[in-house]
Amino acid sequence: MRHRSLGRSELQVPVVVFGAWAIGGWYWGGSDDDQAVRAIHAAIDHGMNAIDTAPVYGFGRSEEVVGRAIRDRRERVIVMTKIGLRWDKARGEPYFETVDQDGVKRSVFRHAGAASIQEEVEASLARMQIAHIDLIQVHWPDLATPVAETMGALLELRAQGKVRAIGVSNYTVAMMQEARAALGPVPLASVQPKYNLLAREAEKELLPYCAAENIGAIVYSPLEQGLLTGRVTASRTFAVNDGRQKRATFTPENRALVNACLDRVVRPIAEKHSATIGQIVIAWTVAQRGVTSAIVGARTSEQAIENARAGAIELIPGERADIRAAFAALHLSGALAPRSHSLWKALAKKILGR
Numbered sequence: 001m002r003h004r005s006l007g008r009s010e011l012q013v014p015v016v017v018f019g020a021w022a023i024g025g026w027y028w029g030g031s032d033d034d035q036a037v038r039a040i041h042a043a044i045d046h047g048m049n050a051i052d053t054a055p056v057y058g059f060g061r062s063e064e065v066v067g068r069a070i071r072d073r074r075e076r077v078i079v080m081t082k083i084g085l086r087w088d089k090a091r092g093e094p095y096f097e098t099v100d101q102d103g104v105k106r107s108v109f110r111h112a113g114a115a116s117i118q119e120e121v122e123a124s125l126a127r128m129q130i131a132h133i134d135l136i137q138v139h140w141p142d143l144a145t146p147v148a149e150t151m152g153a154l155l156e157l158r159a160q161g162k163v164r165a166i167g168v169s170n171y172t173v174a175m176m177q178e179a180r181a182a183l184g185p186v187p188l189a190s191v192q193p194k195y196n197l198l199a200r201e202a203e204k205e206l207l208p209y210c211a212a213e214n215i216g217a218i219v220y221s222p223l224e225q226g227l228l229t230g231r232v233t234a235s236r237t238f239a240v241n242d243g244r245q246k247r248a249t250f251t252p253e254n255r256a257l258v259n260a261c262l263d264r265v266v267r268p269i270a271e272k273h274s275a276t277i278g279q280i281v282i283a284w285t286v287a288q289r290g291v292t293s294a295i296v297g298a299r300t301s302e303q304a305i306e307n308a309r310a311g312a313i314e315l316i317p318g319e320r321a322d323i324r325a326a327f328a329a330l331h332l333s334g335a336l337a338p339r340s341h342s343l344w345k346a347l348a349k350k351i352l353g354r
């Protein structure tokens with residue numbers, strides 16, 4: 001596993017980070033806590049010593065499982081979590097309604113006000129039973145709260161020793177600039193955008209900005225929720241409470257298009273490296289300009305080990321170019337533009353003129 005500096009923070013992060021959304025169960029058709037703990041242990045043992053979670057993943061459950069998994073190895077792990085999505089209290093702007101992994105209806109609100117952030121961080125520390133969070137990230141922009149208020153609260157938590165580094169997620173470049181101005185001499189360590197072979201919007205503005213300004217970019221959904229492993233075959237079905245059932249990229253037509261492209265271009269490269277398709281996709285992702293790490297979700301030890309091993313694979317420029325060209329020429333039907341960038345950019349411009 002290779003490690004890189006996370007922007008101008010003091011953190012050295014693995015190029016493959018363990019994504020802990022799926023182990024919360026919600027959106028992913030349920031999960032098994034013991035299996036999740038084993039997956040995290042396997043990840044850490046194979047050099048994937050950073051974990052990205054969030055309070056909203058499984059409505060507290062992901063953080064609880066992460067806490068259980070790292071109890072006897074806290075000093076070896078970089079813990080990344082988030083603030084800004086409330087479900088435990090009706091605070092801020094209504095964001096979405098959902099049903100959790102236990103069938104309970106949940107309303108999720110976007111809120112990144114100062115008092116709420118302090119409460120959220122205390123709750124995350126308690127759920128994970130840890131004394132500090134290594135990287136705290138604003139999960140989604142809260143357009144109703146001044147960025148300066150949000151950053152001020154995070155600086156205060158940093159001064160209290162409860163968080164080490166400050167990052168954001170799903171922010172536009174303009175929002176990042178505002179956050180940096182509010183942070184003053186404290187670096188904005190990172191941003192977390194969606195980025196994968198099928199969703200490359202971040203390449204236009206965000207990743208070049210990160211590269212130029214030395215801000216870490218830890219990108220999410222690098223496997224397009226499993227589709228880019230080549231293992232989502234035509235016959236694979238998903239549970240009714242697995243969000244991938246309704247995902248535009250998972251229609252039978254799109255599965256066939258993606259799998260054909262993976263078979264034609266990525267499989268031969270994988271064979272040359274004695275690797276799997278998913279490993280080559282991860283290696284491609286972390287080799288792109290501006291990308292620090294890929295956050296890869298896993299539910300089993302086998303997946304975690306396979307994904308961790310991708311952190312050692314280095315593709316040659318020709319291989320990277322062939323993969324890029326093949327996916328640039330691939331047009332999926334009905335696939336949605338990635339929300340993380342376009343929607344927020346449009347909304348922010350409309351509401352705040354920024």
Ligand SMILES: NC(=O)c1ccc[n+]([C@@H]2O[C@H](COP(=O)([O-])OP(=O)(O)OC[C@H]3O[C@@H](n4cnc5c(N)ncnc54)[C@H](OP(=O)(O)O)[C@@H]3O)[C@@H](O)[C@H]2O)c1
Pocket residue numbers: 018019020021022052053139169170192219220221222223224225226227229231278295296297298299302303304306307
């Ligand atoms: N900031 C944000 O707004 C945001 C949004 C989304 C995600 N994230 C973060 O990014 C992480 C990763 O994103 P993601 O979970 O959306 O998608 P992902 O990493 O692209 O895909 C993860 C899923 O792919 C499948 N998979 C993983 N490794 C595999 C392997 N080796 N072989 C076959 N299948 C494999 C697993 O699902 P199955 O086994 O069920 O098929 C797994 O749950 C999340 O866990 C979370 O930490 C952040």
